[in-house]
Amino acid sequence: MKRLSIGVAGLAALTALAVACGGDNEAPAPSGAGDASGASLAVNLKNWAIEPSSATVKAGTVTFRATHKEDGHGGHGAGEAGATHQLVVARLEEGAEVGQTKFEPPVLNLANIKLGEEKTGKAMLEPGRYELSCLVVDGDKVNHYKEGMYALLTVE
Ligand SMILES: [Cu+2]
Numbered sequence: 148m149k150r151l152s153i154g155v156a157g158l159a160a161l162t163a164l165a166v167a168c169g170g171d172n173e174a175p176a177p178s179g180a181g182d183a184s185g186a187s188l189a190v191n192l193k194n195w196a197i198e199p200s201s202a203t204v205k206a207g208t209v210t211f212r213a214t215h216k217e218d219g220h221g222g223h224g225a226g227e228a229g230a231t232h233q234l235v236v237a238r239l240e241e242g243a244e245v246g247q248t249k250f251e252p253p254v255l256n257l258a259n260i261k262l263g264e265e266k267t268g269k270a271m272l273e274p275g276r277y278e279l280s281c282l283v284v285d286g287d288k289v290n291h292y293k294e295g296m297y298a299l300l301t302v303e
Contacts, residue, residue: 185269196296211255214264277301
């Protein structure tokens with residue numbers, strides 16, 4: 148009887164160990180909690196400007212909340228210029244300025260944001276200068292970027 152009870156206790160300890168290991172395997176969860184404490188930025192997309200809620204943000208995981216709530220003109224229908232926008236986040240090339248399309252491969256691209264819509268995404272930003280841009284071109288006529296849909300974001 149004693150041996151049996153030891154065996155059961157040993158099994159229980161083994162099970163507890165297995166549960167503990169299972170918890171360790173879910174290591175990404177704590178980093179997710181870290182994301183929640185990271186910076187967030189609201190970005191207003193309109194015809195024709197990109198307006199971040201702050202011109203500077205702390206390095207790390209940044210949550211971008213892109214909204215398209217103003218059409219800037221009177222009533223755009225689907226397919227018309229400015230009907231949809233985009234938020235591209237990319238680090239500027241060394242020595243480049245915004246508005247020159249001189250940025251590195253994007254770290255975030257929230258595309259096809261229609262009037263009244265909001266899209267959210269996260270990106271890991273290192274200290275430096277980033278460009279926020281909308282690269283939509285409506286029917287080869289209206290190039291949103293050339294119309295002024297870009298903004299500088301400084302990451303500290
Ligand atoms: Cu646009």
